[in-house]
Amino acid sequence: MKIAILGGGESGVGTALLAKQKGYEVFLSDFGLIKEKYKKVLEENAVEWEEGTHTEERILAADIVMKSPGIPDKVTIVKAIKEKGIPVVSEIEFAYAYAQNISIGITGSNGKTTTTLLTHHVLKEAGLNIGVAGNIGDSFAEQIAVAPDKIYVLELSSFQLDGIETYKPHIAVITNLSPDHLDRYDYKYENYIEAKFRITKNQTEEDFLIYDDDDEEIKKWLSTHKVKAQLVPFSLTKKLNQGAYLEDNNIRSMINDEKVIIPIKEIAIEGKHNVKNAMAATLVAQMMKVRKQTIRESLSNFQGAEHRLEKVAKINKVQYINDSKATNVNATYFALESMNVPTVWIVGGVDKGNDYDELMAFVHEKVKAIICLGIDNEKIKKAFSNVVDIMIETTSMNEAVKIASKIAEEGEAVLLSPACASFDLFTSYEDRGHQFKEAVNNI
Incomplete structure (x- = not known):
């Protein structure tokens, strides 16, 4: 062959x-x-x-x-x-043929890296023979060549799911849906959504699909398509008989009469979106028969993903936060939502057809200054020039961080959450994040 x-x-x-x-x-x-x-x-x-x-x-x-x-x-x-x-x-499809154990597949527009790393962390702490691959770390194929017997937690992009025919995760997770990469899908949101739901296309009645029951697009798709897998929802807004929900600042997660209760103050990563990520990881762990105490301890000592709301340093009582992985508006929405002090926001890059309207309420409420970091900042300036008093254009990370450090005062924060791709000034979002951290450490 x-x-x-x-x-x-x-x-x-x-x-x-x-x-x-x-x-x-x-x-x-x-x-x-x-x-x-x-x-x-x-x-x-x-x-x-x-x-x-x-x-x-x-x-x-x-x-x-x-x-x-x-x-x-x-x-x-x-x-x-x-x-x-x-x-x-795809690589996932090719390697799957040689896998000797089940896999857990995680997709979504945002939160999939954190949910993948968090799920892997909980299962590893439980002592399972576990690996992590897909859109993260070493390739699935290379790891299957070395350790085909491991259970793999796979972060799966829509592009990876486009190339599957037989791949079937035993447990699939869809964290959320928002428009992204539409240039690859004829600028049709419905095509992108179909790509994401390929994660469940080969699942059977013995498999599970965990999903955000607060997400309108996910619910709409599920209401018009038949899914063989057992549906397991999570929600911040409603009480569920099966799945995970929020009540009295506790996650309550129920699978087959097995209940786990986790106070959200014990979760190491902050923000409402991370409560959802923790719900998804908890549900997976319950299905994998992980002890309640191990789940709680793992969620409390998880370090978080690099470049995703990563606390870099506190300098002169100003917190610097690296959210370079926020390459779309929806990711930045979660970042701004989680801020609880006046914030200097560094934003910009290659715009992917962004609509900034959904950020307006948070910018009004939380952002004291905007620093544009990109070659073309016209759309950002047009969107926010009447909303904030201070807006400054820059074309290098060093300059952006230096200016931010002069504007931010004691008790405030500097947030890099670009809402855009990085390729105008950087080789990748990782490069952008590393440059931010280096510039912060050089203040």
Whole structure:
């Protein structure tokens, strides 16, 4: 069997290693440049590769193609592969065939990284043989090559779910839905929603779908589609007989008459959205038969995800918070909602068709100054110039943090929560977050 792999990043190289182990003839092709660390791995494992081009003849000779999630279907080579009838799969789909244990799949527009890491943390603290992969950490395929018997908690993007045919999580979680990546879905929100719900398409009556019962789009979809999995909701606003809900500042989580009660003041990560993330993780843990005490202790000692409402430092009694992973308005909504002191807000980058209206109430109430960090800040200026007194444009992280440190006073906060992609000034949201932390530490 011949496999062609498009993309020489984490998922592509991981797939190459697993495919090689399983006896495939492997050819990896990247239209861009492959990082040196990945080239080294490919060379060490005798994997044929190319960069800067796609040799169509070699790729179209494959029996199966693994397409990295960042490559759109409209790319010429992908169209040619599909026209020839060659199956195109994601790394998740390819690796799943060799997994020997169940997986837990977590998706959503926001909160999926935190929920994935939190779920992994709780299950690991319980002593389960557990791994974490997907849109986070080392690739699923590479880890399956080394430890196929582990239970994996997978963070799954819509792009990864687009490429599944047989993948089936025993427990699926949808944290929430809001418009994102619409450029990949013909600018149709319903197409993006369908992609997210692919997480449950292969589930059976023995499987579970955990979801946010306060999310209108999730409820709407579930009301018009048949799902085989057992539905397990969580909510901040209503009492539930089965699932998790909030009452008297306690999470009450009920699965098959087994109740867990967790005071929200004991949860290490703050904000209403993190109460929901904790609910989802608690429900998974209950299904995996984790002891109540272990669940409570794990939620109280969890460190949180880097670049997601990460407290960097307190300098001159000003708290600096790195929320660089907030690449859309909905993520920034959660960040501003969780702020309880006057805030200097650093915002901006590559706008993905943002509508800033839903942030207005929080900006009125909590934001004392806005620092625009991007090449084109016109939309942000137009949205908020009449709402805040201080608005300053910057084009470097050092400058933004220096100005913020002069504006913020004792007892206030500086929040980097861009609501935009990072590619105008940074290589990734991680790069943006690291630069923020470095600039803060240099104050």
